[in-house]
Structure formats: C-alpha cells, structure tokens
Amino acid sequence: MGSLSGRRIVLGVTGSIAAYKSAHLVRELVKAGAAVRVVMTPGAKEFITPLTLGTLSGHPVHSELTDDRDAGTWTDHVELGLWGDAVLVAPVTAHTMAGMVEGRGDNLLLTVLLSAKCPVVIAPAMDRDMFTHPATSDNLKTLRNRGVHVIDPDTGELASGLSGKGRMAEPERIRKELTAWFKSQAPLMGYHALITSGPTFEPIDAVRFIGNRSSGQQGAAIALELARRGMTVDFISGPSSIPTDHPGVRRVDVGTALEMKAAAESALRLTPPDAIIGTAAVADVRPAHPIEGKAQKSDLPASLDFVANPDILASLNAAAPGACFKVGFALAHGDGKEAALRKLTEKGCDMVVLNSITDKGAGFGHTTNRVDFVHGPQRIDSFELKTKEAVATDLAEVVQKQLLQRTPTSNSPED
Template sequence: MAMLKGRRVVLGVTGSIAAYKSAHLVRELVKAGADVRVVMTPGAQEFISPLTLGTLSGHPVSSELTEDRAAGTWTDHVELGLWGDVVLVAPATAHTISGMAEGRGDSLLLTVLLSAKCPVIVAPAMDRDMFSHPATQSNLQRLRDRGVHVIEPDEGELASGLQGKGRLAEPERIRTELSDWFVQRSPLLGYHGLMTVGPTHEPIDAVRFIGNRSSGRQGLAIALELAKRGMTLDLIAGPIHLNFDHPAIRRVNVETALDMEAASLSAIKEHLPDVIIGTAAVADVRPSAPLSGKASKKDLPSSIELTQNPDVLLGMTSLVPSACLKVGFALADDDGLEAALRKKDTKGCDMIVLNSLADKGAGFGHTTNQVRFVYGPDRIDSFELKTKEAVASDLADVIQSRLSQRPPLT
C-alpha cells in the first residue's frame, strides 16, 4: 500500500445506500497514508453525515458550491480539482455518472470533476437493473472512452433485495485497485533523481546579497512531474518562495552556492541518482569577505571583491557513473545555441535544456517557457511556447524513455 502514501485523493461520495461504506473507505485510505478530502453531493448527506467523513478524513467536508451565502463565499472547486492526484467517486450513483458523462455541473462534485486535471476513477453502486440499464452502461462506456477508470461493482445481494451486479466494491478492493492503478501509472518507480532548483544568494552582509531572478518554478514543475511518475528525488533548493510538498521529494533548503554544492554532493553519496538535473541558477561569484551584521550605509565599501563560486553541476556530474543521465539548463539572452553546446561538453551533460530571454514569455518570472533540448550540434528538438508544467512533461518523457532502457542504478 506504499503507493498511497502522501497521495492526494479527492473522494466524491454520492447519494447511494452504499454511502455508509465510504466511512470505511476513508479509514482505509487514511491508514494507507493518503491525504483525503471528501466532497459529498447533497444526496449523499441523506445517507451519511459530513461530520463522520470529516472526522475520519481529518478535513472539513465540502458539499455546496456556495459556502456562506450571506458572506458571498464559495467553495473553490477549481482549486480542489487541481489539488488531487486522483478524484475517486465511490459510491457513484447512476445520476452522478450520467452528469459526468454529459459534463453537467449541477453539484459541487460535478464541477470539481469538470475542473480536475488529474485522472478520475468511479466505483458505481446501484440496483441491478439500474446498473444494467443501457443508459447507465452507455454513460460508463463514455467515461471509459475518456480515460476514466471504472472499478466494477460486485455481484451479490443488493439493498433492494435483488441479486445481481451493482453492489459497491468492498472498500479494501477499492483501496487495492487504487494502489495498483497508481503503480501502473508510475513508470519511474524505483528510479531516483537529484535536482537543484532556484537561485543562490551570496551574502554581502547579513541582509544584502548577490542573487538572480530565478523563481524555481520550472525546476519545481519538473520535480513534481517526475515524482508523479513514481521517481523519488533529492531536491536541493535555493531560496525560492514556492510552497509544495510531495512524499517522494526530499527537499533540502540552501542559501549559497557553497551550501548547494555541499548538499548535492552529500545527496549523491547517500543515494546514487539515475538522473541529475541542474536547473538552479547558481551565482557565478560571491563576495570574498562578507561583512558581519548589517553594515550601515556609510560602512558599505565602494567596491566588493568577488571570488568565483564552484561549478555545482560539474561537481555533481563528475561524481556519478556514465549511466546516470545528466541534464543541464542554460539561459541565454541571445540564440545561445553555441554556448549551450559548449556547456553540455564542459559540464559533462547528456543534454542541455536551453531557453532564451530573447523569446517572449520564456525564462524568469513567467509561467510559460520556450525551450530547446540540445543533445548535440545535429540533434536539437525545438518546442513552442508552453506552460512550465507542459515543458516539465516533455522533459519527463525524454528522461522516462532513456531510463526505461536500463534498471535503476541502485
């Protein structure tokens, strides 16, 4: 069940007699380490109280689109849809299944499902004749065609007294299928990555520093995409202001290039990576003699002597065997191709992800990026402007296809 540890599960509970089993299901998922947020349809509340599911999940249960009419507040269905690694609807009524098939948005749960970027799983529960009805079967087929995974109901005695197929799968089976499904979707399971992200800050005194505009957003998107595919990662992060947490990512916060170098090298000694990705914008130089405390304006020197920082990426690539895939990043203010090719060779990288400030919407401070994957003078893949998440997915595809050709190094 390790696959469920730290997974974010949005659990949709609908108005089926089997809704009572969702209490057991929440417990199973929480016990397996999942972070569960429950969304109930108003119909589901006829069968089980939000208090029960809220207590068991450890989070308030959402049910209505508007939270407080008088205050004009509303439940952020988009945020919930984006939060989950999966939306699991269990039990799923014929009514909600038909709403999903049609793309209706007349309950909070349906709007969450319409907003969700993550995969969706449904576990139908209903009377035998409702389940076998051509309308229900064709709705389920429409969902399958859209990539929704259906956990087949059990056969047996139904609440109506009839015998047949329609009984909600037992919570243990739902949990196991969910876990197996995560395994199937984790092609990088067993592989380990080491990444640097963000800028470094090189102190001039206790409050001032030399740094750069790197936000760490692209690096973080890559780390999350690889973790989503099952990879574990050591993430050595310079000072960035992006909050995230993922159970597969061990984050070490550092400030300076020297700290980043020390943390990266010690991470390699602890766990040999299958891939190294140097996205950090490491400061090339640091003040040779930082002042202690906060220097007053009149004590600030008119010039600052600088010392070259170590090459963090080169330090990492020279410590690992050739089977470890090494990915460098380069930011240019012109075409940058020649410099990227040089960087690839001098830093011992297999490829460079090149972006240029000359391209509108690329580089620091944007949510988008336009990159080229540079493998050699005659092998360059150019991409159009995309979100940083989409760039992360393109890079993860390349990493996945390379790593899948060999077993993990450790």
C-alpha cells in the first residue's frame, strides 16, 4: 500500500516556470497510490503540455471551462471539486493566489477552487522579489487564515537568475508533506472499524414484527466520525433511515438479528477490524415460528413462542484479532453500572458505553445522549448530556488513542 493509497488529488498547475516539475510530481503522487486529475490554467499550457500530464496521470487533463463550444459542453468544475480528497496547486503563481484571495472564477482552476469542499494545499513558486512583495505576503497570510495549507518554497537559485526564497519545493518534498498533512487530517487512515447499529426487526409474519425504538442515530454518528478520521468502516445497520454518506463507510442494511450476525461476520472475515463498536439494539429474542406471508387477523396466535437470538457482540469480539479494541453499548433503566461491568467481561469488551433511558434526553429516539464510558470498576468516565455527534467525537477520541498507542500488528497501516 502506497503512502497516498486511495487518495484522490486534483492537481492544479499554473503558469510558472516550475510547471515543468509537475510531470515529476504527477509521477510521485501516482507512484504513492494516489488517483490524480490535472487541471491546468491557460497560462500553465505555455510551460508544459496537457499531453505530458495527461499521459502521466492516466486521465484527460482539464483546462477550459467549456469543452466544445459548438456542442455546448463544459467541464464540470463542481464535480471535480467534489471528487477530490484535496486540491493541490503546485506550482501556484502569484496571480492564481491573488485570484483565490479575491474569489475570482475566470478560469477552470479558480472555479474548481471556489466550489471544492475538500481541503486545499498550495506550493508557491515565483521569483524572490515577487515572493517577498507585500501583496504576496498578505495573500499567503489570508489563504493560511482560511485554512489553506502552504508548502513553503525552497531557498536557492531561481529561474530569474536571482537567488533567494521562491523556488517551488521539490516534488518529493511535496509528496512527503502532503502525506504527513493527510495523516494529520485523517490520523486513523488505514485502520478498520466494524460497527453494528440500529434495531433489528424479528418477523411474526411478512408484515408484523417484534422490534425496538432504536433509531440508529448514535451508530451513524460514530461511523461518520471514524470515517472522517480516515477509518474504513463496515457499517452493518438494522432498519434505519439515518444516512451515512461518506466514501469511508461501507454500509450493509439488514433486517433481523440473524442477518446482522451473518453480515457482520462476513465483514470481519474479509477485513479483520482494529475496532468493533456494537451500538446495535439487537432483539434478544425472535418469534420461534414466523408465519409465512401475511397472516389473517383470525389466524394470528393468541400468544407467541420465542427463541433467543445469538449474542452478536460476544461472538464478534471472540472472533476478532487480539489487538482489536472492542466497545459495547448498554442501555439501562436507572443506574446500570453493575450491568455494564458485567457486560464488559461477559461479552469480552474493552469498554462499555452506558446510557440510561431514565436520563432526560438520553437513549433511543433523542438527538442527544448522556453516557458513561465504563472501562472497568476503577475507571468510569462520566459525560454531560450532549448531541449524539459530540458523543461520537468523545468515543472516536478514545478509539484513536487506543489504536495509535498499541503495538502495531500486521494489519496496521504503514507509515
């Protein structure tokens, strides 16, 4: 796996003499596993041809807002901006930086930068006097304040014959800084989580079921937070309409506990997880004799026999790699600390997240939750009532700390 494996990079190239280094940069990025789409300013084409960058990136290069005037087609700058995990502009000229600061959209690259939702990284390249000009310094400061990451230019001999700061960083340094920057943005890149979420519906017949009031909100918030930190998440969801749209979330929708178990076990076999988070409210029992088709009212039995459902979390934990960090959820009525501590050992968890339906605003159906992180009898961390997203952040912090401090396993990502 390359250090930029799976990363999608929109590479903007502008009209600097350093544009010749872009060929080398594309190769560096592609070799490190990134998918690269090149966008050139019209000025950049004076210095290097689209054919060179298109060949090296393996994709057509975009440089014009309109593709074919007669056909009325255009390059979709919004789509390009959304596709990338980052837009890297290397080299970036003084002119393009000024356009970024002013929010101009008079070429394709500037419109991509205006519509991009992903982070932006720039590698300035220019003559020493252009670089030290107050206009350039101010523009760089503004861009930094807006969250743009700047890869500082080198000091040395410049194309103008002058010597000083302004030479674009070498492609290898750009690749290394980009990798380190991605890592800081997504510290759990390369790690895997397996999450079960939502309720399960256990059929009485084809239309009736035994279920519970779990909405799947907490599990979805955790999946999204871990994916934002770079994890690939296998998300096994019982019936829930809460979306989990993120490229890092691989979602499988199931209905019953048995389906959830099968889907989770298959995900675990395919990708041994670094963390298991069992948020699902799995029905403890299911009707022993579900009726095929829709039963008539008169055919419904007066009472139902139940059989116990398997304990999904316990069996996943038992099958998981030893270094995997295992988290269970416990929903209590009243103070459930004793039950949570029991669950910790009975299910082989490293931590149990305890929430209680008797806490106002906590548990099923609310957008907020109040939880305790139960690590053991000596360590129970209590939190105040907060949004389920904020609870997900607290939990992700614990997962992150655990994974980054553990002894690396063969399954762990490379540096």
